[in-house]
Structure formats: C-alpha cells, structure tokens
Amino acid sequence: EIVLTQSPATLSLSPGEGATLSCRASQSISDYLAWYQQKPGQAPRLLIYDASNRATGVAARFSGSGSGTAFTLTIAYLESEDFAVYYCQQRSDWPYTFGQGTKVEIK
Amino acid sequence: QLQESGPGLMKPADTLSLTCTVSGGSMNNYYWSWIRQSPGKGLEWIGSGTKYSSSLKSRVTIYVDTSKNQLSLDLTSVTAADTAIYYCARHYSGRGYFDYWGQGILVTVS
Numbered sequence: 001e002i003v004l005t006q007s008p009a010t011l012s013l014s015p016g017e018g019a020t021l022s023c024r025a026s027q028s029i030s031d032y033l034a035w036y037q038q039k040p041g042q043a044p045r046l047l048i049y050d051a052s053n054r055a056t057g058v059a060a061r062f063s064g065s066g067s068g069t070a071f072t073l074t075i076a077y078l079e080s081e082d083f084a085v086y087y088c089q090q091r092s093d094w095p096y097t098f099g100q101g102t103k104v105e106i107k
Numbered sequence: 108q109l110q111e112s113g114p115g116l117m118k119p120a121d122t123l124s125l126t127c128t129v130s131g132g133s134m135n136n137y138y139w140s141w142i143r144q145s146p147g148k149g150l151e152w153i154g155s156g157t158k159y160s161s162s163l164k165s166r167v168t169i170y171v172d173t174s175k176n177q178l179s180l181d182l183t184s185v186t187a188a189d190t191a192i193y194y195c196a197r198h199y200s201g202r203g204y205f206d207y208w209g210q211g212i213l214v215t216v217s
Binding site for chain 2: 044087095
C-alpha cells in the first residue's frame with residue numbers, strides 16, 4: 001500500500017504568515033492527491049484535488065502543487081480560521097491512504 | 108446531507124453495523140466510502156464497494172441500498188482498536204476524493 005508522509009507534524013505560525021505543508025508518497029501517484037482541512041469536532045473538508053485544483057468554495061489563498069512523489073499545500077497567508085489539521089490523501093491505487101496530518105497552530 | 112447511525116457502545120467480539128442515510132439527493136451515479144478516525148489520531152479509509160482497507164478486508168462488508176438511499180457497514184469481531192469516529196463520505200465527481208461527509212458517529216468498543 002502507498003504510504004503518505006506529511007511534514008512537519010506541527011507548524012507554529014502567526015496570522016498573516018504563509019504556510020508550506022509537505023506530503024511525500026512512497027511511490028509515484030501521478031497527480032492523484034487531495035488535501036483536506038479538519039477542525040476540532042468537525043469532519044474533514046476537501047480543499048484541493050488532483051494535486052492543484054481547488055474544490056468549490058475554497059479560498060484562493062490555498063494552493064497545491066507537485067506530482068509523482070512530492071506534493072505541497074501552500075497557504076499564502078493565514079487567516080484565523082485556517083488553524084487546523086491538514087491531511088493529504090491519495091487515490092492512485094487501492095487502498096486509498098491518508099497522511100498522518102500536519103497541525104497548523106497559532107504561534 | 109449524510110447522517111450516520113448505529114450503536115455508540117459495543118462489546119468486544121460483536122459485529123458493528125452502521126448505516127449512513129443520504130438526504131437531499133440520490134445515491135445513484137456516485138461512489139461512497141466509509142472512513143474512520145481513532146481518538147486523537149489520523150484518518151483511515153475503510154472501503155468502498157468491493158474495495159477495502161488491507162488491514163480490515165477480512166472483517167468488513169460495505170453495501171448500498173439505493174431504494175432507501177442508505178450506505179451500510181458491517182465490521183465483525185470488533186476490538187478496542189476499532190474504537191473510532193466513523194464517517195460516511197461521497198466521492199467527488201466519480202473520483203476517489205471525498206467532498207461530502209457525514210458528521211461522524213463515535214463507536215466505543217469496551
């Protein structure tokens with residue numbers, strides 16, 4: 001099964017700062033990667049699909065890039081509502097797998 | 108909307124049965140998955156249709172009843188390791204990403 005490794009585990013930043021989250025796959029997954037945001041007590045929310053496409057209603061400050069085994073989620077500047085846990089997920093092969101998450105916390 | 112239902116508390120070795128009721132639209136023309144999250148941990152995809160997680164495939168069955176607009180999950184021989192929030196989710200545009208999620212149901216095995 002494809003293993004997704006996210007880094008860093010925790011990112012401590014201030015509102016207004018930019019954030020860069022990494023996701024690496026154990027084998028090539030082309031661009032079959034999504035990013036989700038999860039806040040406490042809520043279900044995850046789809047942000048990015050196919051590595052770089054924003055889902056409906058997602059703010060333009062969120063962008064995704066990468067292909068093959070290395071992917072990045074960039075938040076151009078952090079708003080208060082962006083402090084959450086972010087997961088990557090691949091659909092290249094069964095079983096679908098998620099990364100372990102990156103927590104973006106307020107510094 | 109997606110709404111999970113089922114028991115909140117299970118005994119070890121029992122079979123967990125969960126239902127996800129879809130409202131506001133038809134289940135036809137979409138794929139559906141079950142996903143779980145252990146307390147304080149990450150997300151684990153359980154399965155969709157006849158495709159299942161490697162670690163769970165010997166114990167899990169997923170089925171859809173489009174006449175009732177319901178997705179169901181059976182997980183046999185549960186242990187404390189199966190304690191988690193269980194989510195049902197819709198696949199986005201036929202792809203293996205999840206755009207609509209239920210609120211989740213916490214199942215405790217004890």
